[in-house]
Amino acid sequence: MAQVNKFSITIATANGSGSQSANLILARTLFRMGVPVGAKNLFPSNIAGLPTWFSIRANEEGFTARQRLSDIAVLMNPATAAEDLNLVRPGGYVFLNSEIKIPESKLRTDIQVIPVPFREIVQPVSDSIKLRKLLANIAYVGVLAELLKMPEEILADAVKHQFGDKVNVIDSNMKALLAGRAWAREKHGQILFPFRTRANACSNEGKIMIDGNTAAGMGLVFGGCTFMAWYPITPSSSLVESFIGFAEEFRVKENGERDFAVVQAEDELASIAMVVGAGWAGARAATATSGPGLSLMAEAAGLSYYAEIPAVIWNVQRVGPSTGLPTRTMQGDLTSAYYLSHGDTKHVVLLPGTPGECFYYAQVAFDLAEILQTLVIVLTDLDIGMNLHVGPRFNYPHDEMSRGKVLNAEELEKAGLFQRYKDVDNDGIPYRTLTGTPHPVAAYFTRGTGHDENGLYSENPEVYKNNMMRLSKKFETAKTMVPKPEFDARSNSRIGIVMFGGSHEAVGEARFMLQKIGIETNCMRIRALPFTSEVEEFFDRNDCVYVVEQNRDAQLLTLIRSEMPQYWQKCHSVLQFDGLPLDAETVVEQILKVDKDLRKHC
Amino acid sequence: MELKGQEKNRIGFTKADYAGAKSTLCMGCGHDTITSHITTAFYQAGINPYDVTKLSGIGCSSKTPAYFLSKSHGFNSIHGRMAPIATGVHLANSKQILIGVSGDGDTASIGLGSFAHMLRRNVRMIYVVENNGVYGLTKGQFSATADRGSISKAGVANPYDSIDLCALALEMGCTFVARSFSGDAKQLLPLLNLAIRHNGTAFIDIISPCIAYANHEGSTRSFDAVRAANVALQELGFIQPMTEIKIDYPEGEAKTVELHDGSRVILRKLQSEHHDVTKRDSAMLALTEARARREFLTGLFYWDQNSVPLSESLKLPATPLRDLDNQTRPGVEALDEILARFE
Numbered sequence: 001m002a003q004v005n006k007f008s009i010t011i012a013t014a015n016g017s018g019s020q021s022a023n024l025i026l027a028r029t030l031f032r033m034g035v036p037v038g039a040k041n042l043f044p045s046n047i048a049g050l051p052t053w054f055s056i057r058a059n060e061e062g063f064t065a066r067q068r069l070s071d072i073a074v075l076m077n078p079a080t081a082a083e084d085l086n087l088v089r090p091g092g093y094v095f096l097n098s099e100i101k102i103p104e105s106k107l108r109t110d111i112q113v114i115p116v117p118f119r120e121i122v123q124p125v126s127d128s129i130k131l132r133k134l135l136a137n138i139a140y141v142g143v144l145a146e147l148l149k150m151p152e153e154i155l156a157d158a159v160k161h162q163f164g165d166k167v168n169v170i171d172s173n174m175k176a177l178l179a180g181r182a183w184a185r186e187k188h189g190q191i192l193f194p195f196r197t198r199a200n201a202c203s204n205e206g207k208i209m210i211d212g213n214t215a216a217g218m219g220l221v222f223g224g225c226t227f228m229a230w231y232p233i234t235p236s237s238s239l240v241e242s243f244i245g246f247a248e249e250f251r252v253k254e255n256g257e258r259d260f261a262v263v264q265a266e267d268e269l270a271s272i273a274m275v276v277g278a279g280w281a282g283a284r285a286a287t288a289t290s291g292p293g294l295s296l297m298a299e300a301a302g303l304s305y306y307a308e309i310p311a312v313i314w315n316v317q318r319v320g321p322s323t324g325l326p327t328r329t330m331q332g333d334l335t336s337a338y339y340l341s342h343g344d345t346k347h348v349v350l351l352p353g354t355p356g357e358c359f360y361y362a363q364v365a366f367d368l369a370e371i372l373q374t375l376v377i378v379l380t381d382l383d384i385g386m387n388l389h390v391g392p393r394f395n396y397p398h399d400e401m402s403r404g405k406v407l408n409a410e411e412l413e414k415a416g417l418f419q420r421y422k423d424v425d426n427d428g429i430p431y432r433t434l435t436g437t438p439h440p441v442a443a444y445f446t447r448g449t450g451h452d453e454n455g456l457y458s459e460n461p462e463v464y465k466n467n468m469m470r471l472s473k474k475f476e477t478a479k480t481m482v483p484k485p486e487f488d489a490r491s492n493s494r495i496g497i498v499m500f501g502g503s504h505e506a507v508g509e510a511r512f513m514l515q516k517i518g519i520e521t522n523c524m525r526i527r528a529l530p531f532t533s534e535v536e537e538f539f540d541r542n543d544c545v546y547v548v549e550q551n552r553d554a555q556l557l558t559l560i561r562s563e564m565p566q567y568w569q570k571c572h573s574v575l576q577f578d579g580l581p582l583d584a585e586t587v588v589e590q591i592l593k594v595d596k597d598l599r600k601h602c
Numbered sequence: 603m604e605l606k607g608q609e610k611n612r613i614g615f616t617k618a619d620y621a622g623a624k625s626t627l628c629m630g631c632g633h634d635t636i637t638s639h640i641t642t643a644f645y646q647a648g649i650n651p652y653d654v655t656k657l658s659g660i661g662c663s664s665k666t667p668a669y670f671l672s673k674s675h676g677f678n679s680i681h682g683r684m685a686p687i688a689t690g691v692h693l694a695n696s697k698q699i700l701i702g703v704s705g706d707g708d709t710a711s712i713g714l715g716s717f718a719h720m721l722r723r724n725v726r727m728i729y730v731v732e733n734n735g736v737y738g739l740t741k742g743q744f745s746a747t748a749d750r751g752s753i754s755k756a757g758v759a760n761p762y763d764s765i766d767l768c769a770l771a772l773e774m775g776c777t778f779v780a781r782s783f784s785g786d787a788k789q790l791l792p793l794l795n796l797a798i799r800h801n802g803t804a805f806i807d808i809i810s811p812c813i814a815y816a817n818h819e820g821s822t823r824s825f826d827a828v829r830a831a832n833v834a835l836q837e838l839g840f841i842q843p844m845t846e847i848k849i850d851y852p853e854g855e856a857k858t859v860e861l862h863d864g865s866r867v868i869l870r871k872l873q874s875e876h877h878d879v880t881k882r883d884s885a886m887l888a889l890t891e892a893r894a895r896r897e898f899l900t901g902l903f904y905w906d907q908n909s910v911p912l913s914e915s916l917k918l919p920a921t922p923l924r925d926l927d928n929q930t931r932p933g934v935e936a937l938d939e940i941l942a943r944f945e
Contacts, residue, residue: 032945161943208944218940222931226923227693229686246940250932257919259930261693263912266719270686273679273716277690280677281655281698282924285690303680393941396934401927434924435655435675435691435698442652445668445676457668 003071005035005060005202007195009144010070012077012084013137016048019076021162021173022137023054027388028158029150030058031209033199038064038505039209039388040581045234045326051080053087060202064390065506066581071195074140075100076118082106085113093193095143097136114188116143121183125175135176142180147193154199208393212384215355215394216314217242219362220286221250224401227285229263229274234326235382236288236316268293272300272313279310280446282406282434284366286312291320291333294340294377301375302341303448305471308421308430310369310376310404317381319579328579329382331501331550335558337377338529344468348478349529350378351500353486357527358384359394363401364483370404372478373432381550383581384502405431409439420444420455421467428474475530482528485535493520496542497591498571500526500556503548503582510587519595521546526556531563539567544598546591548574550582612648612844620645622670632784632810632825633666633732639787640701640730641670643794646842647865655691655698659684659708662739663732663810666703682713685720685729689912692725695922696913699798700727707737710746710765721774724802726911728794731767731805732784734812735823742815753820768903769889771805772882777909778804779885780902783832784811785825789900792840792867796902799861802909809898828898835877835888835901839868859907869902879905 013019027039035058044050069089075081078100090110098115118136163169220243230240247260265271271287278285294315304311317333319325352358369376418441421430433442444455452458511521524538547557554573561568574590576582620641625634651673658664660681667676679687684704709717709731735748744760752760771779778800782790797804816823843864856870878884885903892899
């Protein structure tokens with residue numbers, strides 16, 4: 001019996017060899033066939049030459065998290081081919097570029113290795129050696145498409161989608177694809193290939209396949225971003241480039257006028273300072289970065305917090321510490337983001353888990369930054385940001401943009417006085433005025449030094465303390481405004497799983513696996529810091545809570561211990577921190593290990 | 603008849619309308635003199651304080667924006683980041699006239715990178731460095747603008763070469779480069795008046811001796827040392843628009859340039875006949891020669907009247923970005939068009 005719409009493919013190539021288009025065509029074809037699919041690119045910090053792996057997982061049950069092993073592998077990289085054989089699970093299939101010789105000792109008997117003469121297959125397609133090298137990639141798509149029985153028409157559409165209006169490119173790629181297909185039909189048409197696809201067995205109607213960085217850039221365009229300052233850093237650069245691309249397409253007037261400013265700054269110190277300056281003067285301003293950049297932004301983060309200036313940082317996490325693994329994923333900046341800067345600081349942190357949330361949270365982040373007059377950090381990661389995820393189409397945002405408590409000249413006239421840091425409404429959020437407000441009481445002097453309710457310099461102990469307590473009160477107000485967690489509860493269970501960000505892909509699958517062996521679980525995906533009241537309720541309802549996160553030091557659990565100490569004793573950490581996106585087996589294994597220990601002690 | 607100090611400028615404000623809080627700097631500090639000149643220049647220029655935004659970094663000099671124009675918004679930010687903060691402020695509301703006051707520690711050390719890059723971008727602002735060659739608030743360490751061999755108050759000779767901020771500004775593409783001395787109102791007022799009108803970064807390096815840590819024998823930045831070495835490149839005069847009253851009109855052969863608001867600047871060469879204020883290389887040469895002669899050359903070194911500020915290079919609209927929100931959101935059809943690419 002063939003496994004229909006349920007397999008994973010890993011394609012091993014060298015960075016810069018032009019395989020990305022081929023891989024995307026494969027993923028898009030599956031997506032358009034209605035198959036739930038996820039695609040993850042494991043790439044090196046390098047421009048060309050180092051190994052790269054692209055994994056596609058098709059799964060009719062909707063589980064698209066990374067798997068440790070694949071059912072099918074295409075091995076195009078001589079440097080890694082022998083090792084890459086170990087990426088395949090027993091019973092799997094390997095399509096090996098026939099020019100690669102694998103030492104006898106590395107061969108496995110529990111997998112099928114099919115040598116494919118890619119160079120020969122594409123020989124008739126083009127006279128250009130350079131082009132043929134590229135076309136070898138699309139030839140493996142042809143081979144796989146034939147054996148997996150992928151419909152010709154949908155494939156051709158995906159090719160067109162990939163290359164747009166480049167007719168010649170489409171033509172040569174289609175030829176190479178068909179050549180690959182023909183080769184597979186001729187040589188292996190009779191083999192019993194255990195994996196196949198079926199179109200329309202399920203549906204991707206109303207869905208899109210997109211990466212989180214592209215979605216975030218779109219969200220910034222639709223969420224009112226008027227100022228972006230940034231310094232290029234993997235894996236956040238594509239987020240800003242997405243914003244620039246869409247803004248230039250949809251927010252430039254015919255006369256060339258733009259309603260947005262983008263500054264590529266000299267470093268991250270400058271990026272965040274520009275954002276704080278623009279936010280202070282009233283623009284919806286954001287920057288995007290990753291760990292090393294976030295570290296550099298620490299001082300200005302404290303300024304934003306203490307002088308109460310709206311600012312937004314998108315931090316697309318990569319593996320740290322230090323330069324770390326720049327092209328691998330991690331949830332490693334949670335505590336540093338939350339407490340970023342010296343002195344007593346705490347920031348609102350948004351934790352989107354899908355490209356959809358990246359899109360919607362772009363506006364939410366600006367609204368919260370302006371309402372709360374503070375820094376908001378949006379924490380995504382390389383897996384959410386740069387890998388492809390299938391999800392519902394984004395709804396057009398109809399919510400008015402919130403600008404917070406800003407007083408204009410008329411309002412100042414009515415009030416008669418203005419005290420920048422006074423808690424007028426008992427919510428900890430003061431009023432502010434913007435530069436150029438034509439009223440004698442409008443101006444104030446903003447400073448990162450100690451200040452009283454009028455913004456005047458003060459070192460008075462009581463004044464300092466009262467101001468800090470008001471900022472705490474403001475943080476309490478923030479708890480009522482930030483996105484609430486997402487829940488999936490099973491009525492009888494007292495076992496909970498807590499996670500954030502993109503971990504839900506693996507956790508969803510892990511819960512399914514646990515359910516099969518009789519362990520029902522409740523689940524909560526936290527979507528923001530500070531913790532909202534719903535988070536506490538979840539801990540109250542569960543006796544044993546597994547906190548799943550992608551870092552070594554259990555950073556989410558650290559925050560739970562610090563903010564809700566009454567719960568931490570019922571918590572157990574489930575951790576993965578190898579730079580790879582979380583997989584379900586890891587979650588299940590670690591939960592079962594604790595579960596076994598718990599039962600022993602019962 | 604109006605009382606002294608109550609005379610109104612051309613937009614009906616008195617000088618008191620440009621005042622700020624009381625200074626907390628040392629008695630006799632050169633910075634306070636500069637504060638007073640800034641107050642006077644804005645009063646003379648007839649700029650509405652509501653149209654001005656004040657900025658600074660951290661240090662003695664960075665405290666001074668609190669001491670002038672209290673009806674203008676001010677932002678005393680963080681050490682070395684005045685330049686990027688100003689960049690954001692300028693782009694969010696490019697209608698405002700920005701004046702930033704920084705020090706030599708703030709600009710020439712911790713903020714040197716950002717300062718250089720701000721000049722490349724030509725943010726529209728008056729960028730004043732109150733330059734004394736010493737860290738005052740931390741009690742007397744040399745700054746990066748201190749001369750090699752200058753003796754600190756603790757008796758140590760500075761082992762490093764100094765950074766000439768004007769030369770750096772010229773190299774970085776700054777469109778207005780000048781140097782002056784805190785005690786020279788005659789020169790500083792016309793420079794500030796001209797800077798207020800400049801449509802780009804107007805950089806003024808003002809030598810402002812620190813009376814607490816650099817006013818001793820052996821310091822090349824003491825009042826006496828600066829006065830002795832001060833050589834003016836030209837005499838400057840400034841005539842406000844709609845007026846025939848001459849303010850410090852220099853005698854002799856002079857070049858008069860009319861500005862877009864009808865005001866006029868008068869430049870009379872005192873030094874090198876070869877210096878041309880519109881030529882960057884000429885300015886660089888004048889500075890290099892003065893440096894070799896161990897002189898503090900002051901005056902307007904370079905001025906690009908056709909300067910294009912960052913807000914214009916980025917093609918920003920007339921409405922300040924900070925006033926834009928819901929109207930920036932593209933329509934439903936735009937979202938549909940984008941989403942179709944991911945189907």
